[in-house]
Amino acid sequence: MADLVKFTIDGIELEAPAGTLVIEAAKKNGIEIPSFCYYEGYSLQAACRMCLVEVERMPKMQVACTLPVGPGMVVRTNTPQIQAARKGTLEFLLGNHPLDCPVCDKGGECELQDMVFRYGAGESRFTETKIHVDEQQWSPVVFYDAPRCILCFRCVRACDEGMGVGALGVINRGAVSLIAPNMQDHLNCDECGQCIDICPVGALTSGTYRYQTRPWEMEHVGTICTHCSDGCKTTLGVRHEQIMRGNNRDRSGINGEFLCVKGRYAFDFYDHAERLQTPMVRNVAGKLEPASWSKALEVVAKKFGEIKARGGRFGIVGSNHTTNEENFYLQKFARECLGTNNIDHRRTGDVTTLVDALSGTSGTLATTADLYEKKAFLIIGADLSIEHPFLAFQIRANYRHHQAHVYTVTADEVREEKTAVRAIRKPRFQEFDALPELRDALAAEPNLVILFGDSVKGEDVRKLVAFGESLGIPVSYCALVDYSNSRGAIDMGLTPELLPGYHASGTPGLNVGEMLAATDLDAFWVIGENPLENAKLSTKRPFVVVQDMFLTETAQKADVVLPSASAYEKNGTVTNGCGEVQKLKRAVSMLGTKPDLEIIGLIAKEMGFAPRMGPWLPDTVFNEIRKAVKGYDIPLPAITLGAQQTMPVNGRVGVQTNPDLVASAHENLFTSGTLGRYSKILNSVIEKRANQ
Amino acid sequence: MTFSPELEARFERFLAKYPADRKRSALIPMLIYGQDEVGSITDEFVEEIAKRVGVTPLEVREVSGFYSMLHHKPMGKYHVQVCTNISCLLTGGEELYERACHKLGLGHKQVSPDGRISLEEVECMGACSWAPAVQINYDFYHDVTPEQLDKLLDGLKAGKDPEQITEVPKVNC
Numbered sequence: 001m002a003d004l005v006k007f008t009i010d011g012i013e014l015e016a017p018a019g020t021l022v023i024e025a026a027k028k029n030g031i032e033i034p035s036f037c038y039y040e041g042y043s044l045q046a047a048c049r050m051c052l053v054e055v056e057r058m059p060k061m062q063v064a065c066t067l068p069v070g071p072g073m074v075v076r077t078n079t080p081q082i083q084a085a086r087k088g089t090l091e092f093l094l095g096n097h098p099l100d101c102p103v104c105d106k107g108g109e110c111e112l113q114d115m116v117f118r119y120g121a122g123e124s125r126f127t128e129t130k131i132h133v134d135e136q137q138w139s140p141v142v143f144y145d146a147p148r149c150i151l152c153f154r155c156v157r158a159c160d161e162g163m164g165v166g167a168l169g170v171i172n173r174g175a176v177s178l179i180a181p182n183m184q185d186h187l188n189c190d191e192c193g194q195c196i197d198i199c200p201v202g203a204l205t206s207g208t209y210r211y212q213t214r215p216w217e218m219e220h221v222g223t224i225c226t227h228c229s230d231g232c233k234t235t236l237g238v239r240h241e242q243i244m245r246g247n248n249r250d251r252s253g254i255n256g257e258f259l260c261v262k263g264r265y266a267f268d269f270y271d272h273a274e275r276l277q278t279p280m281v282r283n284v285a286g287k288l289e290p291a292s293w294s295k296a297l298e299v300v301a302k303k304f305g306e307i308k309a310r311g312g313r314f315g316i317v318g319s320n321h322t323t324n325e326e327n328f329y330l331q332k333f334a335r336e337c338l339g340t341n342n343i344d345h346r347r348t349g350d351v352t353t354l355v356d357a358l359s360g361t362s363g364t365l366a367t368t369a370d371l372y373e374k375k376a377f378l379i380i381g382a383d384l385s386i387e388h389p390f391l392a393f394q395i396r397a398n399y400r401h402h403q404a405h406v407y408t409v410t411a412d413e414v415r416e417e418k419t420a421v422r423a424i425r426k427p428r429f430q431e432f433d434a435l436p437e438l439r440d441a442l443a444a445e446p447n448l449v450i451l452f453g454d455s456v457k458g459e460d461v462r463k464l465v466a467f468g469e470s471l472g473i474p475v476s477y478c479a480l481v482d483y484s485n486s487r488g489a490i491d492m493g494l495t496p497e498l499l500p501g502y503h504a505s506g507t508p509g510l511n512v513g514e515m516l517a518a519t520d521l522d523a524f525w526v527i528g529e530n531p532l533e534n535a536k537l538s539t540k541r542p543f544v545v546v547q548d549m550f551l552t553e554t555a556q557k558a559d560v561v562l563p564s565a566s567a568y569e570k571n572g573t574v575t576n577g578c579g580e581v582q583k584l585k586r587a588v589s590m591l592g593t594k595p596d597l598e599i600i601g602l603i604a605k606e607m608g609f610a611p612r613m614g615p616w617l618p619d620t621v622f623n624e625i626r627k628a629v630k631g632y633d634i635p636l637p638a639i640t641l642g643a644q645q646t647m648p649v650n651g652r653v654g655v656q657t658n659p660d661l662v663a664s665a666h667e668n669l670f671t672s673g674t675l676g677r678y679s680k681i682l683n684s685v686i687e688k689r690a691n692q
Numbered sequence: 693m694t695f696s697p698e699l700e701a702r703f704e705r706f707l708a709k710y711p712a713d714r715k716r717s718a719l720i721p722m723l724i725y726g727q728d729e730v731g732s733i734t735d736e737f738v739e740e741i742a743k744r745v746g747v748t749p750l751e752v753r754e755v756s757g758f759y760s761m762l763h764h765k766p767m768g769k770y771h772v773q774v775c776t777n778i779s780c781l782l783t784g785g786e787e788l789y790e791r792a793c794h795k796l797g798l799g800h801k802q803v804s805p806d807g808r809i810s811l812e813e814v815e816c817m818g819a820c821s822w823a824p825a826v827q828i829n830y831d832f833y834h835d836v837t838p839e840q841l842d843k844l845l846d847g848l849k850a851g852k853d854p855e856q857i858t859e860v861p862k863v864n865c
Contacts, residue, residue: 169750171757180757182750184735 007073022064022075023051033077034086034115036093036200037152038065041397042161045153048093050115052085053077061085083119090120093150096130096175097201104148106202108215109249112150131176138187140684141207141265142196146178149203155179155195162258164385164396164415165189179203188692190389190669191261191685197247198257208265208681209245213237218244221587222252224574225263226321226567227672229348229481230255230368230390231576231643234263236568236587243267243568243588254368254580254643260389261685262672267568269678270590274550276563277592288561293594293602300560301606303543304338304523312522314340315515315542318494319528319596320348320483321675323572323584325621326596327485327492328500328628329613330527333600335499337609341509345494346529348664349481349577350457352490355502356653357465358477366449366476367645368578372398374476376405376445378438380431380464382453382480385415386668388577391451391478392416405445409434428455435467447474453666454480458659481577482664483673484567488575491629491648497655501629504654511661527596528564530554530674547596552674563593570595572618573639580643581634597621693740699729703744715745719755723762731766760815768803768810770848772796773827776813779820788824788841789813795845809848822863828854831862 004015009026016025023033024040036048044066052061056074061081076082093112101107133146153170156179160166167182167189181187196204218237225234225246233253234246246264251257269275279296280288291299307314316334318327327345334343358364371377371394385392392415398404399419406420409431417423422441424434431452442448448471456464461479468475481487493500496509510518512531521539527547532554537544546558555561567574568587572595575581594602601616614620619636626633631646638644665673670689676682695703702725706718722741723733730737733756735749742749756762774780774789793799796811803810819825822834826841831854833844840860847857854862 166748166750169754171753173758173760180750180753182748 005069005071005073007069007071007075009075010077016069018068020069022053022062022067022069022073025069026064026075026077031077033064034119035065036111036115036150037154039154039157039198041401042154042157045157048150048152049089050086052082052089054079054082086115086119087121090116091124091126094120094124095126095128096147097150098130098147100148103211104202105205105210106199110202111200133178136185137207138181138185139189139191139207140681140688141191141193141261142181142187143205143207143210144179144181145203145205148201149179150201151177151179152200154198154200155204158194158198159189161400162194162393162396163190163192164392164418168195183692186688186692188689190385191265192259192389193247193261193264194258197249197259197264206245206265208268209237213239213244221585222248222250223568223585223587224253224484224576224582225259226484227262227266227675228260228388228390228667229483229486229577230388231484231574231578231580231582232259232263232390233582234259234267236267238587241588243270252641253582254576255390255393258390258393261669261682262676262679265681266672266676266679268680269549269675270566270568270588272550272678272680274678275590275593276549276551276555276561277590279563280558280561282559288556288558296560296562297599297602297606300545300562300603303559304603305607307522307543308338313518313520314338314342315510315518315521315524316340316343317512317515317524317526317529317531318343318345318489320346320481320486320489321567322485322489322528322596323567323570323574323618324485324488324492324581324625324632325572325618326527326600327489327494328625329597329600329616329621331493331500332624333604333609333613335505337604337607337612341496341505341507342515343494343509344496344511344515345489346482346512346531347490347495347662348483348486349454349479350461350657350659350662351479351481351487352495352498352502352653352657353458353461353659354465354477354479355647355649357462359649359652361465361469362474363465363468364474364476365579365645365647366451366478367580368394368576368643370449370476370578371395373402374398374404374447374449375402376407376442376448378407378409378442378448378450379414379416380409380450380452381411381428381455382451383410383412383414383666384451387453387664387666388451388480389669391480391577407438407442409438431455432460432463435464439467439471443471443473445473447476449476449478451478451480454662454664457662461659478578480664482667484576485574487577487579488573488581491575491579491632491646492625495657497657498653499628500625502649502653506654511658513661526554526558527600532557533674547599548674549593550674550678562599564599565590565593565595569593570597570618572597573622575646576643578645579631579647580645581632581639582643583639693736695726696729699726707744716747716751719745719747719752720759723752723756723759727762732763760812763801766803766807767801767812769808770828770854771810771812772845772848773812773814773817775815775817775819775823775825775827777816779816779823780825783823784838785824788826788836788838791838791841792845795842796849808851809845828862833860834863836860 035051037045051064053064054076135145156168159168171180232255237245278290281291408423521542523543525545530552544558546555547562547564604613631648634644710717742752776785798811826833
């Protein structure tokens with residue numbers, strides 16, 4: 001730790017490590033030094049002149065955002081001279097800033113408003129005409145209103161340093177400076193919207209949120225994004241049962257304020273016009289027709305009961321998006337009530353072999369915090385910035401702040417290569433061949449995190465862990481998976497071979513492929529998955545039940561379709577790719593839909609299994625999970641506000657799983673399986689990019 | 693985009709001055725001398741320079757937008773620059789600039805219809821000791837009087853090259 005320096009701010013004697021900036025030292029001790037351009041985590045700009053302070057024996061006022069504390073330094077932050085300087089700075093900033101606060105998106109949560117209210121002057125001496133520049137649309141999600149811009153350059157740094165994209169720049173000089181997009185009049189970027197969030201004023205606005213509401217009219221509900229497996233917390237702004245926006249300005253959760261285009265905008269699938277809001281039952285004419293919940297549930301329960309009674313064959317496919325509670329409840333119902341082990345989900349990463357291979361080694365599972373804190377990273381077979389934007393963001397920040405060493409072994413060019421100490425190109429499934437030449441460099445690192453995609457599976461995972469073990473340094477691992485609860489689906493036993501907690505089921509059962517290939521299925525029950533998107537059932541006319549939000553290819557083939565609630569419409573927990581359990585919180589309700597947990601519970605009740613299944617309350621089911629799945633015995637308060645990592649096994653996994661079943665969809669920034677197809681914003685971004 | 697062999701050679705010299713990973717240091721000289729041949733900072737030119745120094749076109753535009761001597765539309769064959777910064781201002785620079793405006797019928801960064809003459813009010817050109825100063829292309833005129841300015845501008849308007857206007861000698865720097 002750096003030496004402590006003693007200094008004084010506003011008469012209070014303080015200490016801070018050498019190199020600490022005055023603005024940070026003040027903030028840590030509860031003294032506010034106002035600023036616009038200073039932003040923790042990004043490079044220093046010293047552009048706004050708002051943070052001026054007086055320092056004894058220095059002739060002029062100093063900018064606190066670039067001044068490190070010095071021994072014996074005496075700083076004053078609130079003298080008449082400073083107050084006048086702040087007033088002057090704000091007068092300049094307002095010189096060209098339109099006072100359209102009553103209609104501005106930022107009104108009510110604008111840093112310039114707050115600063116003027118607190119430190120500003122009531123009058124302006126400027127009589128000059130304001131310079132007007134017309135508003136520009138740079139992409140489906142980013143609009144720029146130049147006159148509102150106060151030129152703090154936060155957006156430029158967030159895009160360049162935070163995202164590694166560099167799509168924003170500053171052109172011209174002085175009062176006519178403008179923020180400019182990389183393609184002259186539009187953006188070619190990740191469309192993450194970080195520039196909009198970080199803007200202290202309303203200069204950058206969001207295509208979906210602009211002019212829609214006032215911030216104080218919304219309720220803010222913190223929940224977990226339902227798209228990829230990174231598990232970012234997104235705070236949804238909700239008004240009149242409508243989600244108006246997603247952001248995470250309070251920096252809560254594992255992701256701080258980071259969100260990608262999906263977390264920030266792609267919640268919009270929930271009120272897509274094609275959203276199912278009433279159950280449907282296939283009539284005698286062979287057409288799906290709307291039915292009441294009681295009728296639809298009755299049909300399902302009756303048919304399931306018949307099939308079970310005659311010892312018929314079930315095939316059950318669960319989802320990568322449903323909650324741990326729903327997945328646990330589903331497999332319990334399947335195994336204990338329907339008496340089948342034919343239950344599976346789409347496997348997108350070989351987590352099972354990893355947790356098995358780690359048994360008895362010094363290796364651990366990596367947390368998302370590790371990605372910011374550990375010293376070295378080996379990324380194998382994944383385009384991290386595109387497939388796992390938050391994990392990539394963490395490593396990028398780590399590189400920026402701690403010069404982390406990044407090693408990549410990928411088939412194609414990836415963004416991480418720009419900051420990598422070694423970047424090796426190897427075709428998929430041959431990545432392993434590159435490891436020997438990295439051995440010496442990796443062994444010299446103090447610690448290492450290995451992230452690998454779906455090209456490393458089965459035996460390769462064991463070889464990888466053995467390789468990590470042989471380096472003689474602490475190594476942690478992350479098996480990259482696709483969706484918000486892909487990891488939870490495995491932990492909860494949505495596979496024929498494994499029960500919750502990776503215990504061997506001991507009973508043979510069909511996996512998804514085998515269910516599709518079987519010619520003697522009596523019932524095919526699909527919860528939030530689309531196995532018939534590009535495949536057909538080999539059984540002629542089994543009884544098909546589908547729980548989904550949309551009439552997917554699978555739902556179109558169903559005999560009964562039950563409209564389910566989205567992740568934003570229910571409570572429960574999900575487990576991200578790093579094994580961190582977090583809580584979903586219901587933000588809105590969609591008329592006519594029910595959470596999958598309730599639907600399963602109602603089917604069970606209708607069949608007379610209610611006592612056996614217990615109530616379909618997320619907290620009750622989670623209590624069962626705590627007992628059944630090792631590592632999930634975590635206190636609820638720990639995940640009420642945050643996340644807690646779980647290590648789901650202690651010892652070997654009871655059974656070998658077939659690595660051939662593992663295949664990632666390699667979703668990019670703008671795709672997200674079925675959900676992505678129903679997101680207007682993701683589609684409009686894809687369309688815009690295709691047209692250019 | 694192609695350049696003359698002379699300019700290519702010059703670009704080579706600029707680039708050779710800096711380490712391989714600091715090629716962007718050659719950006720400003722390449723822009724300013726490239727502008728003389730290309731006529732102005734065109735989009736095509738921006739793309740080409742960006743490629744050569746290894747930055748994004750946006751980064752080139754950030755630089756070209758900042759420096760007022762880099763023009764985004766062609767200036768005249770003779771670009772008359774009058775300084776109105778402090779030393780020149782105190783010694784009549786602003787009057788010289790206004791005089792030039794009237795005489796040429798041009799404003800800031802405007803070009804005569806025949807494309808021969810353009811005018812610019814410029815910031816300090818480092819000739820404070822000899823204020824007020826005027827620059828035509830790369831040639832300096834020191835301690836310029838209104839009469840001298842008239843002669844220069846009348847000469848240019850009459851179709852003369854600055855070298856032929858012998859009454860007002862340029863300074864050999």
